[in-house]
Amino acid sequence: MKDFSGKVTVVTGGASGMGLAMARRFLADGAKVVIADIEQSALDTAVRDLDPTGERVLGVRTDVSSSESLQQLADKTVDAFGGVDILCNNAGVETGGPIADVTEQAWRWVMDVNFFGVLNGCRIFLPLLEQRPEAHIVNTASVAAFATGTPTMAPYCASKFAVLGFSESLEIELRSHGSTVGVSVLAPGPVKTRMTEAERNKPDSVKVSTDPERQKVIENLARKTAEVGMEPADVADMVAESIRDNRFFILTHPEIAVQGVRTRLAWME
Ligand code: NAD
Numbered sequence: 001m002k003d004f005s006g007k008v009t010v011v012t013g014g015a016s017g018m019g020l021a022m023a024r025r026f027l028a029d030g031a032k033v034v035i036a037d038i039e040q041s042a043l044d045t046a047v048r049d050l051d052p053t054g055e056r057v058l059g060v061r062t063d064v065s066s067s068e069s070l071q072q073l074a075d076k077t078v079d080a081f082g083g084v085d086i087l088c089n090n091a092g093v094e095t096g097g098p099i100a101d102v103t104e105q106a107w108r109w110v111m112d113v114n115f116f117g118v119l120n121g122c123r124i125f126l127p128l129l130e131q132r133p134e135a136h137i138v139n140t141a142s143v144a145a146f147a148t149g150t151p152t153m154a155p156y157c158a159s160k161f162a163v164l165g166f167s168e169s170l171e172i173e174l175r176s177h178g179s180t181v182g183v184s185v186l187a188p189g190p191v192k193t194r195m196t197e198a199e200r201n202k203p204d205s206v207k208v209s210t211d212p213e214r215q216k217v218i219e220n221l222a223r224k225t226a227e228v229g230m231e232p233a234d235v236a237d238m239v240a241e242s243i244r245d246n247r248f249f250i251l252t253h254p255e256i257a258v259q260g261v262r263t264r265l266a267w268m269e
Pocket of ligand 1: 012013014015016017018019036037038039042062063064065090091092093113140141142143187188189190191192193194195196
């Protein structure tokens with residue numbers, strides 16, 4: 001198990017779900033942790049729970065859809081802990097519905113948080129990460145980045161495809177000029193967090209197709225969300241392992257990943 005002693009980690013969306021689990025894991029392994037989240041009260045609770053002394057955890061209210069807010073996060077991290085070794089661009093939101101019904105404002109919101117939040121996080125933090133040996137970026141996509149699956153998730157899927165494509169390009173570019181900053185993409189299937197709670201409680205809400213075959217696929221996916229979900233702590237373990245190996249990874253839920261990749265291969269054949 002990697003010892004993260006002395007490392008400074010920044011986790012966006014760190015007040016809940018997977019981000020909180022990552023923060024907890026880094027802290028347990030000796031790191032100092034900055035959790036950044038748009039929800040102030042969740043942030044306060046998370047900081048208190050993680051480290052009541054407040055010595056190794058800092059909460060910074062941040063809106064990742066704003067590059068000014070991300071710049072302030074970087075400045076506060078440097079002021080508090082002197083630099084950054086690991087950046088987890090994890091904050092994300094979800095919206096859905098038939099494409100024609102999703103407003104342009106909703107499309108932009110999902111892209112601003114899920115994609116531009118990741119892109120600007122990398123742009124703003126990279127100069128700091130380049131100053132550290134063994135620095136690493138973990139960008140949270142989703143299995144939706146390569147297995148679209150559900151007909152009502154176009155904004156979410158588009159944003160996560162963008163995260164995956166951007167992250168692969170970033171890794172190639174960094175490697176081409178000899179950077180030691182590693183990049184991983186976190187692309188899990190269903191994880192039991194607040195984001196999936198609604199679907200777990202209301203599987204009927206996905207009845208959207210008049211095509212019975214298509215509806216069956218959707219219902220199966222909803223059931224999978226209810227049944228298969230990984231625990232956030234398992235995801236955090238995968239993340240810690242990928243940082244230890246410090247090379248490009250797409251971390252995902254094995255069963256669903258295989259399905260997704262097979263779907264894509266079938267189209268390519
Ligand atoms: P979550 O809702 O528990 O956590 C997301 C966190 O992001 C929340 O604390 C929220 O306040 C924060 N956030 C939202 N908008 C923000 C903004 N503009 N700026 C800063 N923080 C913001 O959900 P989660 O499941 O832990 O999601 C974490 C990431 O994992 C997301 O990117 C999500 O898309 C992705 N993901 C989730 C699943 C799943 O099944 N839960 C699967 C694959 C990928």
